[in-house]
Amino acid sequence: MALDIVIMAAGKGTRMKSRLPKVLHRLAGRALLAHVLDSTQSLAAERTLVITGHGADEVESAIAARGVLPVRQMPQLGTGHAIQQVVPHLGDDGTTLILNGDVPLIAPETARALAEACGGERLALLTIELPDATGYGRILRSGDAGGGRVLGIVEHKDATPRQREIREVYTGMMAAPTRLLKQWVMALRNDNAQKEFYLTDIVAMAVADGVPVVASHARDETEVLGVNSPLQLADLERRFQKRQAEALLDAGLRLADPARFDLRGSLAHGQDCEIDVGCVLEGQVRLGDDVRIGAHCVIRDAEIASGAVIHPFTHIEGAKVGAGALVGPYARLRPGAELAEEVHIGNFVEVKNSTLARGAKANHLAYLGDATVGERVNYGAGSITANYDGANKHRTVIGADVHVGSNCVLIAPVTLGAGGTIGGGSTVSKDTPAGQLTVARAKQLSLAGWTRPVKAPKTPK
Ligand code: UD1
Numbered sequence: 302m303a304l305d306i307v308i309m310a311a312g313k314g315t316r317m318k319s320r321l322p323k324v325l326h327r328l329a330g331r332a333l334l335a336h337v338l339d340s341t342q343s344l345a346a347e348r349t350l351v352i353t354g355h356g357a358d359e360v361e362s363a364i365a366a367r368g369v370l371p372v373r374q375m376p377q378l379g380t381g382h383a384i385q386q387v388v389p390h391l392g393d394d395g396t397t398l399i400l401n402g403d404v405p406l407i408a409p410e411t412a413r414a415l416a417e418a419c420g421g422e423r424l425a426l427l428t429i430e431l432p433d434a435t436g437y438g439r440i441l442r443s444g445d446a447g448g449g450r451v452l453g454i455v456e457h458k459d460a461t462p463r464q465r466e467i468r469e470v471y472t473g474m475m476a477a478p479t480r481l482l483k484q485w486v487m488a489l490r491n492d493n494a495q496k497e498f499y500l501t502d503i504v505a506m507a508v509a510d511g512v513p514v515v516a517s518h519a520r521d522e523t524e525v526l527g528v529n530s531p532l533q534l535a536d537l538e539r540r541f542q543k544r545q546a547e548a549l550l551d552a553g554l555r556l557a558d559p560a561r562f563d564l565r566g567s568l569a570h571g572q573d574c575e576i577d578v579g580c581v582l583e584g585q586v587r588l589g590d591d592v593r594i595g596a597h598c599v600i601r602d603a604e605i606a607s608g609a610v611i612h613p614f615t616h617i618e619g620a621k622v623g624a625g626a627l628v629g630p631y632a633r634l635r636p637g638a639e640l641a642e643e644v645h646i647g648n649f650v651e652v653k654n655s656t657l658a659r660g661a662k663a664n665h666l667a668y669l670g671d672a673t674v675g676e677r678v679n680y681g682a683g684s685i686t687a688n689y690d691g692a693n694k695h696r697t698v699i700g701a702d703v704h705v706g707s708n709c710v711l712i713a714p715v716t717l718g719a720g721g722t723i724g725g726g727s728t729v730s731k732d733t734p735a736g737q738l739t740v741a742r743a744k745q746l747s748l749a750g751w752t753r754p755v756k757a758p759k760t761p762k
């Protein structure tokens with residue numbers, strides 16, 4: 302059965318009070334619209350159409366790489382008018398599934414079940430009962446107590462006080478027989494409170510045409526909640542984070558507090574890993590076994606091997622941390638930092654585009670950029686690689702077992718021979734020999750007969 306998917310994303314989102322189009326606001330690091338597109342991925346639709354309008358250029362460039370067809374709706378005259386715009390692009394037969402770009406957490410199984418409930422023959426509505434249905438379209442059913450056949454949907458603004466008491470609402474998602482949907486939307490009128498073409502009016506048309514209307518219930522509230530305001534976005538973000546955290550806890554990850562953990566991407570972890578409060582993980586993060594992450598770390602696109610300990614307030618991006626390594630507190634690993642086993646990176650140490658071999662240590666206040674650091678190197682406090690000459694970057698190579706004293710400046714390109722020692726305070730601009738002490742600083746000097754100057758006595762005027 303051919304399936305087309307239409308995602309409505311032309312609306313203005315006035316209540317976001319933002320210059321950014323609503324569907325590009327981020328939930329867990331990804332645009333709302335990207336969440337919806339991800340949910341539909343497994344449905345193998347013939348085509349996916351995205352209706353754009355407000356901020357169309359931005360929305361269209363955001364989805365350019367996704368193999369979906371944007372269709373512009375200008376101006377925006379309602380949800381029914383939106384679907385009118387895609388009529389020429391839809392298939393001849395089969396099912397059309399209509400989703401909303403601002404309802405990000407729709408589960409793939411729910412979307413699939415909705416399409417199946419339609420089956421190219423019935424009009425299937427996704428509905429839910431809400432304790433407070435204000436603002437939503439209400440499902441009208443036959444029979445006094447409701448509960449009978451679906452007869453139509455009445456928008457909140459057009460509803461009578463009696464109708465406003467109805468708790469069953471339309472979630473904004475439906476699946477319709479494509480051939481009939483096209484006929485129905487072209488016959489819509491806008492004689493209602495908002496002078497809009499309401500997609501929801503096709504329900505009464507289906508009833509009049511004797512087409513069965515089925516309402517499938519959403520499994521939970523979260524998957525049908527829309528984003529209209531920053532408050533709703535923040536609420537949905539919390540729900541999403543809670544759901545992710547609970548799944549991770551179920552899988553054995555020990556989160557100190559699931560309410561104080563944010564994952565904006567994916568996290569793979571081994572056994573017996575612990576993450577303390579206030580951490581933000583972004584992109585793709587992989588942890589081995591027995592990894593401990595202290596409080597308030599920000600970690601993006603990183604691999605952290607078994608037994609490594611990341612102390613609090615550490616920032617890691619695009620880096621690899623070897624087994625048993627110790628990092629932080631207050632360390633910064635930037636892209637291209639690769640630490641082998643048992644490396645120690647201490648407080649206020651920044652590492653960028655550098656490899657540190659097994660057992661190397663830089664424990665305090667240091668910078669390693671574009672460096673290759675050998676095994677067991679000890680890199681002293683306050684030392685830096687001067688890797689940038691103002692135009693180009695150069696490498697510093699530090700052989701195995703080198704000790705770099707405190708406050709050294711290594712002016713790249715430079716190579717420090719294995720086993721050498723660099724005296725504290727040295728500015729090293731030439732390669733140094735293996736196994737020797739190199740000191741490159743002014744010699745210390747003491748003057749025996751020197752006396753301090755004394756202040757001249759004040760002469761009275
Ligand atoms: C709509 C439904 C209502 C339902 C509610 C669920 C209609 C007439 N009403 O109401 O029954 O309970 O959703 O949230 O359909 N859009 C366009 N072009 C337009 C207008 C809207 O693309 O001209 C898009 C919006 O970007 C949004 C979606 O359609 O993604 C829904 O529009 P919105 O204005 O939020 O609909 P509601 O009035 O809330």
Ligand code: CA
Pocket residue numbers: none
């Ligand atoms: Ca509206």
